Amino acid sequence: MYFLDELQDMKLYRRRVLLPINDKDKKHGSMAYILSPKQVDGLLDIMKNNMLTPRYFRGYYTERAVMYYINHENGFEEFPEEELITETTLYDEKNPKVSITGWSSQHKEIKDILNSSFFDKIYKAFDEKCPEKIKIKIEDNWNYDVSSYISILPKQYFNESHFFEYEIYCKFAGWIWILKDMYPGINDSLCLATAFVESGLAEKYCTDKKAWLGWPFNKDLKDPVLAMYTYKKKASKENYIKFIKQN
Numbered sequence: 001m002y003f004l005d006e007l008q009d010m011k012l013y014r015r016r017v018l019l020p021i022n023d024k025d026k027k028h029g030s031m032a033y034i035l036s037p038k039q040v041d042g043l044l045d046i047m048k049n050n051m052l053t054p055r056y057f058r059g060y061y062t063e064r065a066v067m068y069y070i071n072h073e074n075g076f077e078e079f080p081e082e083e084l085i086t087e088t089t090l091y092d093e094k095n096p097k098v099s100i101t102g103w104s105s106q107h108k109e110i111k112d113i114l115n116s117s118f119f120d121k122i123y124k125a126f127d128e129k130c131p132e133k134i135k136i137k138i139e140d141n142w143n144y145d146v147s148s149y150i151s152i153l154p155k156q157y158f159n160e161s162h163f164f165e166y167e168i169y170c171k172f173a174g175w176i177w178i179l180k181d182m183y184p185g186i187n188d189s190l191c192l193a194t195a196f197v198e199s200g201l202a203e204k205y206c207t208d209k210k211a212w213l214g215w216p217f218n219k220d221l222k223d224p225v226l227a228m229y230t231y232k233k234k235a236s237k238e239n240y241i242k243f244i245k246q247n
Contacts, residue, residue: 231243
């Protein structure tokens, strides 16, 4: 086995290399910084490398892309959750009790949007029983069909050109989950159209001609969204809720 400082430039080696090194103790007490925006990818690059000895490594990852920290050299970002465990539970004493897992730096912003009051008001308005516990997972891939938890993209990954604001996107995802939780057999078009209206996304498109002409979603949703948006403005709150519950 070779140590890194023993390697000669421009020479190929077949034997394994020990990295990183410490001048006083080459085998212990050193640390490697894996500058990767994704924890798993960075660790796998090390663990699967045939030329490196993985047992001498401890993996770390960055919450954001490396260039973010370079460009914000003199800034300081407060991370609400700095422990290794990225799950916060029971952050609101009210019911339902909402827990968030995933990107810890995103917890505060999301819990300010999808808080206990948000869910409680909706379930009460529809006269439905609210779950005692609601789970939110911040994931790199958005899975809005999942029923056991609410899937949310981190702010860096959501499509701003489609949803305009992160708050709108979070409410949109929340409404889809709520409607499917209350009415498992709800029509998909009705579910999505209602989520458009209640999150504020429908208003962004229905009141802006340019945005409406550039509609980026499934074209089959365009008419249901407009119809639902128009109906809510004309109907009473009771009739609006009754329409959703009966369809």
